Amino acid sequence: MTRRELIATVIVAAIAFPLVFVFAGAVADAHARATEAPFRAVLGNARFEALMDGQGGVPHYLGASLLAPDFTLPEQSGGEWELSDQRGKVVVMNFWTVTCRPCIQEMPTIELLADITKDWGDVEVVAVSTDRNWAEVEAIIPKNSGITSLLDAERKVVTDAFGTKLFPETWIIDKSGLVRLRFDGAFDWASPVALDLIRAYR
Secondary structure, eight states, rough: OOHHHHHHHHHHHHHHHHHHHHHHHHHHHHHHHHHHHHHHHHHHHHOOOHHHHOOOOOSSSSEEEEOOOEEEEEETTTSSSEEETTSSEEEEEEEETOOOOOHHHHHHHHHHHHHHTTTTTTTEEEEOOSSHHHHTTTTTTTTTSEEEEEEEOOOOIIIITTOOOOOOOOEEOOTTEEEEEEEEEEEEEEEEHHHHHHHOOO
């Protein structure tokens, strides 16, 4: 290689390496933004940034260090349902009551989510009611619903174990049993952005 060729190679390398570095950074940033997009859309940019900075509390929770407390509750279809039996599935769990108007308004989206995800095979959509009996629950969730409907009349799970006081509240628990997201308030859980968010944990 001649001296002129060597100088040309050095110049090209000096120009190319920073460009490659900038391009790689842009690709990584675009990937991160794409991954964050559903969370930002659901939680809002300000609350997403706060949660990423470690600011917990209300509203919402986002993390990967909190193991969901195990529990067993009676199921509307008969028998008992245990959270730890759902390992290997993403559990979308909604806490609600018939006295909560936003809960009732939100419930059709929970029902639609259960219908959409039934063929996915690894998502369980659960509604935990704190009402007094199944008759009250069945005014909103019929027995033939695709939702796994549970009853916690004494609030030993909803309030004592999970600390919920206001409804509706929706929890996403990953396949290992870790709480990944708590959403405080009503939301359209059958919307494309909600489906993208749930897919992120599959």
